[in-house]
Amino acid sequence: MDKYMEKHHSKFSRLMEWIYQLVVINVLALIATLAGLVVFGFFPALMTVYAMIKRLLDKDDLPLFKTFVTTFRTCFVKANLLGAAVVLIWAVLGLSWFFYLGDLETTFHWIGLVVVGFLAIGAFLMTAYLPISFVTFPRFKNVEHLRFALVMALGMPLATLLIALNTVFFYGVVMIRLVTVAPFLSLSLPAFVNLLLARKKLLGLFVVFADEQVTCRTLNSYPRPEVLWSLWQEAMEDVYPIDYETFVRTSLDPAHADPRFSLVLLDGKEEPVGCLLTVREEDRFSIQLLLVEKGYRRRGYGRRMIEALSDNALTQHASKLVIGSTRGYFNRLPRVFGQSLGFFEKTGFDIRHDEDGFEIDKPLKGVSA
Template sequence: MGGWEKFNKVAYWMLKAAYINLLWILFTCLGLVVFGLFPSTIAMFTVVQKWFKKKDIRIFQTYWRMFRKEFIKGNGFGLIFLSLGYFLYYDFLLLQANHGSLQYLYPILVFILFVYILTLLFFFTVYVHFQLSFFQYLKQAFLIAVVSPLETLLILAAIILMYIMITILPGIIPLFPGSILAFVTTWLSRRAFQKIKNKQVKQSTK
């Protein structure tokens, strides 16, 4: 592949990433943010997942179909994550305002926060990759994060790096953050899934 072909390939990929990111923002706003965030993110991860499978898809039609299909169920998960996130935020503020009297709750809240973050990191990739029952998605996302420490750390590192880039170049917000993180998370998650599958195959052949 020549230099010009490589450039075209990278440029085309960046255009698709920017398009997906714009769709993510548009459909999130279409659901008034609160009701659009999770269905839109699920749709974005679905499109990215299909890219990894090298499927030729119509991006907008696929996105719109998944957004509608997952609107109710996605908001069910969104309600769980957003409510728990608000609960943790409020409780940490409460502990800071009551120095000493409620400090024994800190370890409990830190543990809940730890479980919350690990589950959320892998939730969307588990959701679009597997067919599970409602709460099995949450359980499997957490377990995969625990048994895949390298991939978990790399996803966290990617999120931190993207945050730093946004603070330096806020103009990229409409173009890349969501889709790039979806791509990185999907790639690392698929690697984690494959490692787990390989271990299961080895154990079954013993």
């Protein structure tokens, strides 16, 4: 009986904790919206709500007020630019609707009205997906968010329908009948439900491989690439120490690590245990960094990341993979890392020795048409 009560008490406590967090986040969002004079505050506040709830769903332990302020400041410009694009889209659709509605005596206007109606439905579904895309794929540019949200709205019909129904039900029924709830849950509760419905399916689109221990995804789907520095510290601190700012600037800039082709290896808690950072240079892909945490080595994860990159490189008509780059830390593998030569030999790389280290490359057999 004690265990039964303890189990239900734990669930009740967790429910109360979630309600408290959602209320606090919602109140902070309303304050931030007003602080931004509504026009400049709404979209950053909305994106911050989604970002914080996503982190809570990922079981991050975070101080609500401090995290909200930091996130709001960080996304302020980008969120407002995305919001401006959304407003422009809806303005064009609205003007088009009234234009065609003004004269329904011609077939042309009726057809135009129907077309605008379908476009408005697509825009509504895209708009519902935008905050989810914004916080799930923070490295996307705004144009990519718009395109991705539209593709997902059309390509995931079940999730899209559920998100649309949740949005319509909440704002069309709950908010009308329970107006007093608005200051406390008007943004946070729909965001919570929408993230539950869509985030795992969206992340699944970027999975390269997975097993019971790890999931490998492309870097553009990982919201906190800067924590990869911990992997560097573990593997390279004694050999090539660098500070956090240098790592982020040198390793994670798109000029050094293309997020579409770079990979991150994650454990069950979404913590990084490995990575492969690469960038295209002319007809080759240069691997800037390949790391796997000690506890996850000798399980084939490094080989599988190399194989995944090889497949992607072929689709981009690249001729070879190369270890090192003039843009990165090393233009070849330094001699101090000579113990890794066996791994590269087993994965099909050619190795040439010289005074400065090892020139290592892997010719790609066949190029996709």
